[in-house]
Amino acid sequence: MEELRSPGPRLRAARQERGWTLDELAGRAGMSVSTLSRLESGKRQASLELLLPLTRQLGIRVDDLLDSPERDPRVRRRPVTRDGMTIAPLTREASEVRAYKITYHPGAPERELQAHEGHEWLYVLSGRLQLDLGERQHLLGRGEAAEFDTTTPHRMRAAGTRAAEVVSIFNTVGERLHLRRTAAEEPETGPDAEQAAGRSD
Known part of the structure; x- marks a missing residue:
């Protein structure tokens, strides 16, 4: 073996x-x-x-x-659909910065605001995205971008009747707290934890 x-x-x-x-x-x-x-x-x-x-x-x-210097540079990871979102990873598991294409489907239940250490950048590919930061609401359309400190309470969802497609980039702290599910997870001893379902957002 x-x-x-x-x-x-x-x-x-x-x-x-x-x-x-x-x-x-x-x-x-x-x-x-x-x-x-x-x-x-x-x-x-x-x-x-x-x-x-x-x-x-x-x-x-x-x-x-596994670590392999000659590995295929293409990223082949299946999208995951849950809780009103389809999450398509754009980087490998061990990348220091994580990127995802996230589709927020219309009509998904509103999530609670999330706050945690980290930083997030996002770019709207299509549709309209509602970004709630603290008590303020921001509507972003195709071609618009946002950057924010994730210690500010935040959440995201599709605005209107069309899905919103977004590229989101996290540093490792923001990613592990944002795309991980905590309620069903065992106590963490490793580097990851969120609320993946929770990715809010």
């Missing part, structure tokens, strides 16, 4: 990005929770036999979990 370098941090990031608990991913991949937990923490040596069922469920390739 071929042994691979520890993919733990990237494996954890991929799981948390989808808002899945250890129990959920382990069940989908047909392995024990303890095995998955040890893989993520680096306490168990990774192998193709263990990683293949996990990457199938996560919609990524084994190469995405």
Whole structure:
């Protein structure tokens, strides 16, 4: 059985990005929770036999979990749709800056304002986006951009009856708190946590 370098941090990031608990991913991949937990923490040596069922469920390739100077530069990660949003990752799991194409679908339930450490940049590709910052509301149309400190309470949604397509860029702090789901997550010891469903926004 071929042994691979520890993919733990990237494996954890991929799981948390989808808002899945250890129990959920382990069940989908047909392995024990303890095995998955040890893989993520680096306490168990990774192998193709263990990683293949996990990457199938996560919609990524084994190469995405490993460091490889000759890897394909193209990003191939499946979009995730939930809570009124479709989130398409534009960067790899381990990138220091994370970029996403996010589609806010009209009619989604309004979310609570979120506030956390970090910084966010966004650009509206199509539709109209309502950005709430504190007590102020901002309407952004196609071709408009915004930049803000995420310690300011904020949320986003489509304005009107059309979807709003946005490219969002986060530093790692803003991304992990913004695109992760906390309510269903186990206590974090690693670098990621949000509210992915929560990405507000």
